[in-house]
Amino acid sequence: MHPAVLEIPGLGSIHVSWQFDGNVLNVQGSGKNLRISVTDVQLVKYPARNKALILFGNAGEQKLQIEFPNIKGLLHSHWGSFPEQEFKLGRFTVPLVMFLGSGLALVIAGVLIFYFWGIPFIARKAVELVPVEQEVSLGKEISTGVFVQTPPDSASSALLNRFAAEIDFASHYPLHFNVIHDSTVNAFALPGGEIVVYSGIINKLNHSGQLAALLAHEASHINYRxxxxxxxxxxxxxxxxxxVVGDGGLISAISAQGNEFRSLAYSRDLETQADTAGAGILRRNGIEVRQMLSLLKVLQQESAHGASVPEFLQTHPLPESRMEEVRALAESQVAITAHPQLDSLFGLLKTELK
Ligand SMILES: [Zn+2]
Incomplete structure (x- = not known):
C-alpha cells in the first residue's frame, strides 16, 4: 500500500493508503474503504510529474491525490483511457524557469568577463607585486627544470652570449642566452632573463641582423615581464x-608551468609590444630594423613550405597586421651602423651548429 490524501466534502483531507487490485484502485484508512474503477473517474489532473489528482464520484466532488513514479503510465496500465488533463508548467513555473535561465546567462557572462578581463587584470596587478629578485629566482628554477631535460650546448651558447654582449638590450635583468640542439624552430624567454634559442631557428637565419632581431624580441618579452x-x-x-572544482590540483598546476613554457602563447598585444620594443633595441644599436621583418618572413616562409607551422609562430602568432607594424617601424629608421663583430660571431655560431 502507498500513502495518499483523500479529500471528501464535509470530511476534509484524510490520510489513506492505496493499491491497485486489477483494474480497481483500493483506498483504505481512517475508516474508509473505497473501490475506484475507471467508470467512477471524472477527471485526472497531474499537478506535478509524479503526482495525480483523481476526481471521482458522481460530480467529481471527491479527490484522491497519489504520488508514484510515472503515475500516468501506471493509471493507464490499469484503467486504459480516462478523461485527463495533461501535466503542464504552471503559471508561475514559466517565469521561474525564465528567471533561472537568465540568472544562468548572467553567471556565464560573469565568468566570461572574469576570464577575459578579470584574470588578466589581476595577473597584471599581481605581476607588479613580484620583486625582480623573486622573478629572477623563479626563472632560474624553471630553467633548471628545462635544462635537466635538454641541456644547452656550451660552445654555441658561449658564442650566442658573446653575440648578445655586442647589443645593448637596456635591460634590468641579467640576460643569459642558451642554445639548445633541437630542430624545432623556436625561441622562448623565461621570467627574469633566461632566453632559450633552439638550433633549429638559428639554422633558418642567414643574417646577423635577423638573430639580433630575434634576441631583441625575446629580451623585450623579459623586460616587459x-x-x-x-x-x-x-x-x-x-x-x-x-x-570551483574543489580539486587539490593547484600545486601540480603551478609546477606544470615549467613544462608549458615552450608553448606559452602571448596575446597579440604583447607580441606587438615585444616587436616594437625589439625594433627600438635594434634602432638604438644601429642595427637594421628591417632585419626583424626579414626574420618574420623567414619564419612565415617556413610555415608555408613546411608541413607544420614553426613553433615560434604558434607561440608568437603572426597575423599580417603584425608584419605591417614591423614594416612601418623599419621604414622610419635612418641611422644604420656596420657591425663586423656581430657578423663574424654570427658566422662562427652558424659554423659551430653545422
Ligand atoms: Zn614573442
Missing part, C-alpha cells in the same frame, strides 16, 4: 578552477 604575466594568468586560472 610577459613570461611572468603568462604564468600568473595560468596560475590564477588554475587556482580559480581548483577553488
Amino acid at each position: 610577459h613570461s611572468l604575466h603568462g604564468i600568473m594568468d595560468k596560475v590564477l586560472w588554475s587556482a580559480l578552477l581548483a577553488l
